[in-house]
Amino acid sequence: MTDPRKIIDGLLVLQYRAGSNKALGVLVRKYHPKLCKHSYWYTHDLNAAKDIVQDSWSIIINKMDSLSNPNLFGSWAFRIVTRKSLDYVNRKNRELRSLQIYHNGQVLEEVEGNNDEAVRKLLNAMRSLPNDQQIVLRLFYTEDYSLKEISEILEIAIGTVKSRLFHAREKLKTILRNNKRSPLEGNHEGNN
Template sequence: MERLTTRLVDELRSGNHDSFAELVELYKDGVFAVAYKILYDRGEAEDAAQETFIRAYTRIDTYDPQYKFKTWLYRIATNVAIDRLRKRKPEYSMDAEIAGTDGLTYQDHLADEAPQPDAQVVHREIRGEMHEAIKQLPDKYRIPLLLKYVDDLSLKEISVMIDMPVATVKTRIFRGREMLKTIFQNREGFN
């Protein structure tokens, strides 16, 4: 995929604007996922993804080929989503209805792989607890944690995406994990 991406970026820089549509097709799901993990709102994440591609298109000349295009693009997506998050700062609830889903909640939307009904209930409760705990973290800890453990990005990729030294990324991930431990230790039944 890297070769294809490199070819498409080179073509775009040479004036072939059709290659951008192919880049969008290759990366649209990943860009949306990055934005959604920060915003927790489908509509906002779709808008952020669209804005990400507009910025990438208009700033393609700033892309440095020594880095992966995906990392550069995801960094733009992260910044756009963080900007949107800073502008709104709403409260989230896992029990809130998802717009346009006839009553489904975010909790209902979580994937469930446990085969037994009682195991499914426990699994949902744990995921819900983890989700709620992660939401309590300040953005500076939550975002690197999500990028590391949900998106499975390397420390270097995260560093480039959020424009921060690798050592700072490591520290924030460590502190975020410690904060999560404290949150769970302070909850009833997790001692």
């Protein structure tokens, strides 16, 4: 059974295609904050995230007529923002590597202002995962996308999504378990 929210999105897309700018306004109000938050998760830069989403809206509006299933507007819009955000991150990483070489390898580390120890440990553990696993975790747990929707957003097979999610969970468990034991590790025999 199709999610009623997706049906509403589909109706709004169809209304926009028929000439209703109000329908577009509803979609923008509904998705703009979510898309900004989604982009920020990748970029860690609020201004960049806003710019990315603004650029994405231009693409979304220009290509809305080509959306074959209007009910999938949300995952389609997230896929566009994901791609643009990853492009931004890749570009920034290339720039950072250039700066690192220029500055003899010194790197400024971003410090998050979250004081909750458990959340901070989880975020740190997540950062140690491969980027593709981080993305799947975020889409599944914080954005509440289904496996099928994640597969569509990232343009990968559902089996790949399941595999990445499974491996990410297992690695997180191991990392968090090891972090709990880390103060005592020096006392254990046989450590390598």
